[in-house]
């Protein structure tokens with residue numbers, strides 16, 4: 004069988020996997036420019052290219068590390084995106100004859116005496132590398148995101164060495180690497196020449212245990228070194244530890260006395276050295292104990308709470324090539340948003356990433372490079388996880404995965420992989436891990452029945468399913484009834500939830516509440532951290548972020564690759580702030596007469612925080628101060644007194660914020676960790692006298708009422724105070740979010756919307772139902788335009804073709820002592836079913852308006868099921884910045900409960916007063932909902948003909964149906980009546 008179709012984990016003199024820890028032995032990083040030759044098929048690859056004297060002067064060059072499809076060379080193939088599907092026939096172990104192949108050549112110099120042994124280390128090659136040194140094949144490397152070292156001592160020579168690596172994009176190993184991501188071939192992580200001294204310390208695992216009851220630590224050294232390498236000494240200078248072991252048999256525990264433990268909140272690391280006269284290794288040690296006690300997963304005696312994200316290695320220009328500075332910044336951004344955990348979806352990251360997690364403080368679920376999701380399409384027939392032919396390859400993967408990263412204190416669980424269903428090989432992998440590392444739990448979501456993994460893990464469940472799992476009920480989707488009670492006795496985690504595709508996901512706060520209240524749950528990991536759009540350009544040079552299908556792939560999954568909380572260009576999308584507000588570990592329970600501060604951190608009191616209050620009357624600050632709060636210990640809840648307040652006429656809000664006292668390494672002084680608001684007083688309703696009523700006058704088809712001009716035939720407003728303001732028209736349509744457009748797994752049963760437990764799995768996507776109902780094509784009929792002294796009253800009927808369903812809108816324009824007001828109502832007929840995306844009035848203002856200032860909610864867009872980050876206040880923004888540049892244009896920019904909106908360019912202020920107890924939300928955008936619907940990428944948006952103002956009495960929530968549960972019934976917009984009360988002032 005050829006190398007391409009072999010089940011084998013690899014061949015050649017493969018070095019036994021070992022930890023990546025610093026060494027005094029030299030290494031040579033071969034990153035740089037290599038010779039490269041692309042061939043569309045293996046049989047077109049150059050013959051004899053491994054030979055030392057092969058003439059590669061006619062070849063191209065390429066940077067190593069990189070992906071050859073991201074070099075802007077279309078003749079080298081293009082990126083391709085599929086989620087579940089393999090991009091070729093499922094016919095293991097075979098792959099297509101059209102198998103892109105890259106030949107790489109470079110040379111390197113080895114100084115005299117470089118090492119007694121020489122290894123070549125590969126950290127990431129997708130998917131198969133056949134390696135030759137100085138003309139002889141030295142090994143075959145498989146496992147794209149796993150490290151492999153080859154012992155090349157016999158081939159390496161002092162002086163110039165010639166290295167040839169032939170990389171095939173597809174191989175049998177590809178069947179194990181079907182993660183939902185771009186297919187990006189090439190040598191994308193470093194290649195390193197490693198010197199190995201005889202008598203060196205080949206491998207070290209310094210387990211660092213912490214006893215929370217005594218506050219003391221213990222080192223448990225495991226040293227791999229030849230007998231001649233002894234004596235070996237372990238030192239931790241900061242702790243005054245120095246122990247020399249004279250022989251392998253001598254190696255023993257080292258009690259280190261009192262230590263500061265490691266946690267994601269306070270990541271204390273100690274530099275340890277393990278060495279002898281020949282070689283010293285440096286390990287950064289963090290003391291901590293992980294244990295499962297009943298259904299609690301504990302670190303250092305405290306239950307874990309994971310506020311996590313799934314993270315891929317991804318960069319819009321460089322794909323999976325690692326950039327330490329960028330990752331450090333990402334981790335800072337995570338910490339600034341109260342995120343404390345990362346799942347390395349779905350493969351081991353670049354090894355440095357875990358050093359950063361140790362240092363910056365993030366709990367990590369480390370995941371192995373395994374996904375076989377494409378077998379699902381045929382009912383998992385032939386799935387590698389259960390087929391003995393793949394056993395060696397999978398066990399090899401788990402070993403390489405574990406051994407490289409075993410020293411990291413940040414890793415709190417080992418995950419076998421993702422979405423590979425279940426089977427004997429998965430069980431064998433788990434058994435291997437349990438034997439090798441009895442401390443850290445094994446995670447594997449597809450082990451639904453908990454046969455061989457330690458934590459119960461689920462993806463995208465509904466709240467009801469989580470409750471059922473907790474209660475030990477058998478009706479959750481994935482475990483047989485008999486196992487449910489067993490599972491309920493274990494810790495539970497959501498390895499994925501809240502699919503952050505486009506605008507969404509909504510409902511984060513509801514999940515948080517269950518994590519807070521159901522004892523088995525330990526939090527979860529939002530899917531996912533970042534969009535994976537690829538920076539690309541249209542023919543005329545306009546930059547955009549490409550997704551599936553933008554690179555000519557015949558089979559692809561569209562924009563499903565852009566589903567992160569951070570956009571492809573690195574801009575946080577509003578859901579990140581929402582997540583931060585929801586998961587804050589400092590809960591401020593604020594009422595008008597007091598404050599409860601709850602510290603839900605794992606570790607550390609609140610002495611790094613100040614608690615600031617301020618009062619705002621109608622959005623303008625009238626008082627502020629700092630609360631005196633003694634440090635609150637983790638797990639504690641304390642009551643704090645608040646200053647009194649004077650009754651005022653107006654809307655009085657009190658805000659309390661927990662802010663950092665000083666720079667803590669990931670955020671600066673004043674950074675807001677938590678915020679809460681309470682309404683202390685409301686404005687008394689105003690009664691405005693009417694002015695002496697004058698009859699509206701009509702001239703040339705234009706009706707005038709005070710500052711307002713109307714089209715006398717349609718009743719449409721044309722201008723106010725001489726400023727162009729057209730409309731309003733009823734709008735029930737919103738540009739579907741991706742959560743609206745995709746059917747997801749299941750929705751709430753429509754016939755019983757109030758019964759959330761009733762889920763159906765095959766209902767069409769909302770956008771399809773809305774189109775079916777005709778919401779995107781309402782027709783209008785003018786019923787009447789009537790005038791009376793001081794009043795213009797307009798009646799319009801809106802209805803889609805082919806149905807008797809309609810909505811009647813009444814617009815009553817009046818003049819009172821303060822100016823022009825509009826009281827509007829929308830009344831639907833009784834025969835509507837389903838839900839509406841919005842119930843809004845649409846005004847058209849002149850195009851190109853610059854800024855907006857408002858008193859309402861902000862700063863970012865917010866929706867019924869996504870408003871934890873929103874606060875009431877005064878805000879201002881460029882109108883262009885009010886909407887988010889999602890990879891696919893969609894509904895964006897809604898901000899609930901508008902009180903006042905000023906458009907300085909237009910010289911107009913619009914005031915909203917509660918109508919039927921409700922304030923409308925507003926959206927201001929350069930494109931109307933239909934233009935936005937029509938565009939698949941931001942650059943495809945049609946030219947703006949107006950600035951569009953939507954005032955929505957209600958919008959449907961966001962939900963997470965692109966991959967997960969529907970908008971919950973309480974956030975759905977069931978057809979209903981609405982009312983608006985607005986004023987227009989110059």
Ligand code: GAL
Nearest residue numbers: 086183421422499530566966
């Ligand atoms: C999960 C999967 C992820 C990703 C996500 C949807 O099922 O594990 O890799 O595909 O769905 O974006």
